[in-house]
Amino acid sequence: MTDFLKLAEDIAREAGDMLLAKRPTMSGEVETKSSPTDVVTILDKASEELIRERVLAARPSDRILGEEGGEEPGESDVRWIVDPIDGTVNFLYGLPDWAVSIAVEVSGQVVAGVVNVPARGEVFTASLGDGAWLGAERLRCNTGVPLAQALVATGFGYSKVRRAVQGEVVAQVLPRVRDIRRGGSCAIDICSLAAGRLDAYYERGVNHWDFAAAGLVATESGARLGGLHGRPVSPYFALCAAPGLFEDLHDLLASLNPERDT
Ligand code: IPD
Ligand code: CA
Ligand code: CA
Ligand code: CA
Incomplete structure (x- = not known):
C-alpha cells in the first residue's frame, strides 16, 4: 500500500x-x-x-x-x-x-x-x-457537532434539471444548519471535512473520480462516507460526516430525496 x-x-x-x-x-x-x-x-x-x-x-x-x-x-x-x-x-x-x-x-x-x-x-x-x-x-474530522451547528458543503451538477432539484434541496437544508459552502471541488470539500475545516458534505450526482481518493482521506480521519437510504456511496449520492452528524443529515436528505437509486 x-x-x-x-x-x-x-x-x-x-x-x-x-x-x-x-x-x-x-x-x-x-x-x-x-x-x-x-x-x-x-x-x-x-x-x-x-x-x-x-x-x-x-x-x-x-x-x-x-x-x-x-x-x-x-x-x-x-x-x-x-x-x-x-x-x-x-x-x-x-x-x-x-x-x-x-x-x-x-x-x-x-x-x-x-x-x-x-x-x-x-x-x-x-x-x-x-x-x-x-x-x-x-487529520481528524470534527466530532460531536449537532446538525444545527454544522458547516455543510455541497455541490451542483452541470444539468439544468439536476440543478433545479439540488436548489430545492439546499433551500430546505440551509435553515437547519450553521451555513452552506459551495467550494467547487468535491475532492477538496471532502478533504476539508477530514481536516476539520467543514463538518459535512453531500452531493447528488458525483462520480467515482470525484470522491474515490478524498473518500479514503475522510474515512481515515474518522468520518463516515455513504449514500442515501442506507446505501453505499455511489455516483447517485455521496454523503460524508462524523458518525452522529452523518445519520442526522442522512435522515434529513433522505426525506428531501425520497426516490431510491435506480
Ligand atoms: C466537479 C466538482 C464540483 C462538483 C461537480 C463535479 P469537475 O468536478 O467536483 O465541485 O459539484 O459535481 O462534477 O468537473 O470540476 O472535475
Ligand atoms: Ca469535469
Ligand atoms: Ca471532478
Ligand atoms: Ca475533472
Whole structure:
C-alpha cells in the first residue's frame, strides 16, 4: 500500500506542477461536454494523459478509470481512479480550489488516495488503515457537532434539471444548519471535512473520480462516507460526516430525496 501511495503522490505532484506552470497561458482553451456549463480545458486532458503515461510506465497491466479518457478494459485487480482536475471551473477562473485526485483500488476497495491542491501547496494523502494526512499532519474530522451547528458543503451538477432539484434541496437544508459552502471541488470539500475545516458534505450526482481518493482521506480521519437510504456511496449520492452528524443529515436528505437509486 505504501508503494501505491508513493507512486500516486509522485504522479499527482508532477501533474499539479505541470498545471500550475501552464495555467496562466493555456487554461483558456475550453470545450464543453454534457451542457454549456460543463467545461473541459486542454489542460484537463494533458493532466490525464500525463497521469496515464506515468501509471502505465510503472505498472503496465493496471486498469485506469479517468474522467476525460474513460476506462480501458483489463484483467488486473488494480484500478487507478483519476480526476485530472477536480474543480475545472475554479481552475478556469484562477480560483485556488482545484485538485489532482488519484485513488488506487484493489479488488474494488480503495487502498490509497492523494488529493493534491497545487495552488494552495497542500497534499492530502491516505492509505487504508494508516490514517489521513495533510503533509506530516495527521487529520481528524470534527466530532460531536449537532446538525444545527454544522458547516455543510455541497455541490451542483452541470444539468439544468439536476440543478433545479439540488436548489430545492439546499433551500430546505440551509435553515437547519450553521451555513452552506459551495467550494467547487468535491475532492477538496471532502478533504476539508477530514481536516476539520467543514463538518459535512453531500452531493447528488458525483462520480467515482470525484470522491474515490478524498473518500479514503475522510474515512481515515474518522468520518463516515455513504449514500442515501442506507446505501453505499455511489455516483447517485455521496454523503460524508462524523458518525452522529452523518445519520442526522442522512435522515434529513433522505426525506428531501425520497426516490431510491435506480
Ligand atoms: C466537479 C466538482 C464540483 C462538483 C461537480 C463535479 P469537475 O468536478 O467536483 O465541485 O459539484 O459535481 O462534477 O468537473 O470540476 O472535475
Ligand atoms: Ca469535469
Ligand atoms: Ca471532478
Ligand atoms: Ca475533472
